[in-house]
Amino acid sequence: MPATSRRRPATRKGRPVLTRESIAAKALEMAGARGFGSLTMRALAAELGVTVRALYNYVEDRQDVVHLAVDTLLTSWNPPPLHAATWETSVADYAGSLRALYRRWPRALLVSLEEDTPPASVHPNRLLNLDRFLRLLRDVGLDMPAALAAHRQLSLLILSFVLVVDGPADRAGDSPDRAGLVPDAWLAGHADLDIPTLREAAALPLPTPDEQFDELVSAVVDRIRGDLRAG
Structure with missing residues (x-):
């Protein structure tokens, strides 16, 4: 949808009006609770108390809504600073931030399974946070293949943990x-x-669950220590 500089009022006749942000927040709430399969334009309009036609004043189509929801999820992912001098703590902090993000909207994690169309772009946090974590592992002495392997292990373990342990x-x-x-x-x-x-x-x-998660993170930290000794 073409950008416009016209500011829309926050309310109209005492009632809140739609914004792309409010649409994204509600879409993510729905996807987080019931999956993206539940996210139809009709269902979204009903949740927001508006007509489907009203939604199209703010978004192009359902795919635009999905993209907004995923962007909103990634906007919320802000890991704490990572430091090589205390890398074990930094790995745990990074893992904890990802767990908290996933736990807030668990079923939204299945977007790659439920949506056939890959996103045309991605929120900068997806790239920046990955770069920071890989740089942490490189700074402590891992080569790039080992850093990538550690990241894959941690990411997959957190994803499965949230779905299989935290969710239930x-x-x-x-x-x-x-x-x-x-x-x-x-x-x-x-x-x-x-x-x-x-x-x-x-x-x-x-x-x-918290004790199990600590065990999971400790296993990844032990793997990194082993790679450092082997290197």
Whole structure:
């Protein structure tokens, strides 16, 4: 949509009016909760309390909305400064910032699976933060292939952790089944199964999600230490 210098009022007759920012925020909220598959122009208009025609005064099409939502997500990703002198802490801080971002809008992470059209451009944070993390690993002594391998491992582990561990834990809240390896109801429903090892394991409480995440980050840090020693 062509840019315009005309400023739109924040409200009209006491009611808020649409902006590209408000559309993006609502679209990301919907995608984060239900996935981008739920994001239709009709559903978005209903969530915003406007007509579909009104949306097209601000966006070109659904793909424009998806792009705005992804941009909004990446705008929110601002890792703390990374320092080679304390690289272990910096790796943990970077991982924590990515986990927090993903955890806020978990189902939006599946955009590459749910959207057929790749984005024509990307928010600068996607490039800047990757560059900063790779530079951290290079500054502590990793060569580029090892730095890329460490980044791949960390990124994939965080993505899967948020979807498999954080997501269910956040939805379960204080449910007693959250603390076990498998829900008690599953085991009770198959009382005749000969699975003594699993039953023994299921009787033990799992570490909290935060404790599990710390273990994950420690494993990546150990890998980096090993690469530094080998180099």
